[in-house]
Amino acid sequence: MRLQTIIYIIMSVMSLPSYAQYTGQTNVDGEKHHNLTQNLVYCVETQGSFSSGKTPLWLNANKYGLSSLRKNNGYLRGSICRPLSKDSDRHWGIGYGIDLVVPLNYTxxxxVQQAYGEMRWHHGVLTIGSKEYPMELKNNSLSSGSQTLGINARPIPQVRIALPEYWTLPIGGRWLHMKGHIAYGWQTDERWQHDFTSCNHKYADDVKFHSKAGYLKIGNKEKIKHWSLELGLEMATLYGGTAYGEPDASGNVRIWQGETG
Known part of the structure; x- marks a missing residue:
């Protein structure tokens, strides 16, 4: 399916009447004042890890890439955000966040762990920037999570259109619910790749990122409270950019343009 068609379908769904999480909203869209500096959430934290060798897995896993293998490391972290949930009584909402870290003995x-802005209209959410997203249909507390769409890498700057919460389809007697997303972004680890490979091994620059997912839930809490079935599909890929190979005997580096995917 072509990208334009997918975006059209998502935008159409965003404008449909509410059946699920926004049911019962008070229509306050006519209010003149909407202060985006109110309802802010602040957070300051610090962490340290100490070991006799490299930092073990259980001390750096599931932190969205905010970790270090060096035996003694730590960080001071501060964030401020305005969650979309603060506009839950409106048909639309605006959120944003900035999350900065000063590390010690990191790469x-x-x-800049997170920096994003987002807007909701009914069920649909448009997000631009880097934001942490938990794994879907998985236990985010386990160290053995997903190998592709996991929580062990730093957030990727991207443009993302999503139905983040299950939306009840207006067909099927309120037994069918769906959510999903489509996103395009770009990698920001070129400097790390250059340092890690010394530009003498395989690496790639200007690599793009794409992911999409769709989930379906079958259930009706009004008829059966404690039973539901969930299933879905996820896809993520890297594409574009310039891939560099190892130098030959003469020191020349082979280049493949746009073949990183």
């Missing part, structure tokens, strides 16, 4: 001296 980076300063980390």
């Amino acid at each position: 980076s001296k300063f980390v």
Whole structure:
């Protein structure tokens, strides 16, 4: 299916009447004032890891890439955000966040962990920037999570259109619910690749990122409270960019343009 068709379908769904999580909203869209500096959430935290060798897995897993293998490391982290949930009584909402980290003994001296803005209209959400997304249909507390769409890598800057919560389809007697997303972004680890490979081994620059997913839930809490069936499909890929191979005997590096996917 072509990208334009997918976006059209998603935008059409965004404008449909509410049946699920926004049912019962009070229509306050006519209010003149909507202060985006209110209802902010602040967070300051610090962490340290100490070991006799490299930091073990259970001390750096499931932190969205905010970890270090060096035996002694830590960070000071501060964030401020305005969750979309603060506009739950409206048909539309605006959210944003900034999450900055000053690390010690990391591969980076300063980390922008999250920086994003997002807008909701009824069920659909448009997000631009880097944001942490938990895994779907998986236990996010386990260290053995997904190998592709996991929570062990830093957020990727992207443009993402999503139905983040299950939306009840207006067919099937309220037994069918769906959610999903489509996103396009770009990798930001070129400097790390250059340092790690010393530009003498395979690496790639200007690599793009694409992911999409769709989930279906079958169930009706009004008739059967404690039973439901969930299933879905996820896809993620890297594409575009320039891939560099190992130098030959003469020191020349082979280049493949746009073949990283």
